[in-house]
Amino acid sequence: MKSFRLLGLALGASFAFSASAFAQDITIAVAGPLTGGESAFGRQMKNGADQAVADINAAGGVLGKKLALDAEDDACDPKQARSVAEKIAGAKIPFVAGHFCSSSSIPASEAYADGNVLQITPASTNPLFTERKLWNVARVCGRDDQQGLVAAGYIAKNYKGKNIAILNDKTTYGKGLADETKKSLNKAGVTEKLYESYNKGDKDFNAIVSRLKLEKIDLVYVGGYHQEAGLILRQMRDQGLQTVLMSGDALADKEYASITGPAGEGTLFTFGPDPRNKPTAKAIVEKFKANNIDPEGYTLYTYAAMQVWSQAVNKAGTTDPKKVMSTIKASEWDTVLGKLGIDAKGDLKQITMWSTSGTLRVTTPSSIRRRRKAKDSVATSAFLFAGWHVHFDELDPIGAMRSSVFPWGTGDEKPPHRYRGRPRRSRR
16 A cells, blocks of 8 residues: 555646646747638748747757646637737737738737737738837738739839729728738829728629720729639639739739639739748748648748747747847848848838849848749839749649649759649548
């Protein structure tokens, strides 16, 4: 009987030690749409956060402690995002990588500021996120006023004298991006022939497509997410309309091609140069692939957000959010995206600029690019700014894809190449 008591005491001590060790972990969070229409992007973010935490812990953790990850679902709903933020703040979690939708990041940021939580979004591009003088916000992606400027510059150059339409889904992200594009287009002397709104979640766009057909629209710019953009594209083709569809970074997921099929050939969208092809990301990308994960879209942006925070914590010697944010803004950080600097507002700094053949080029942020046939060159007089590229994607006649739907360019040194792709069947 005595031996059983001793064994019980030993096991109890072991469990107590484990609990004590676990209690010493530093919990951080990732928040995004793990359910709902944008769940594909939420999975990208969680994949990036999971791998970053694993790699940071394998390298010794932060301040000698291991990291534990709390993943929260906001479903891209503003009210749910606010609740998630209050939950994270209430748990005294010092850092969150999130959110995805601007309509979630903006209301959540206020709760984080009140609750002393540092927030770095990998994906929210609405300018308002960093324009409210909050101490706690930063992003490792571009802004819509930059993205819209790039899109407008491309349209003005390549569709001069053509009929342009602009659509938006009334969301903070979609309407904000459409309005920035419209503003820059108008400033460039281009007036759209049609400006219309639809509701996020709509399925039937035949009325809008009929308007596009009636107005003989050559290019339609869609400020919105990939599901609706894909349906608009398909319904245009169903009505025999060959109008080019252009949109923003919310098309950066395989699901867009799954919706459109071969009809998606020729879609234009703005996004940064593919971080998967950067030398700084090579080893990390191989880790993802070893786990059968394609680090597409915002996966590596989330990984980079984790890197920035963890490096700043080690440099500051504390997890205190305000001290860490001051450290973040005072230095530059080595990440999978390359070296990043954050300005006083919380936006990415422009690191290097140079001019070649009358073209403004910017690195981190980088360039605008048109992807077409291999013989094509970078679009002449393209405006290169703030990490945004214009990508031109082509599918072969049967929609065959060899690697990934959106193999974005790595930099200005390589010429555009033809994209051939087939939407992979969803395993989700």
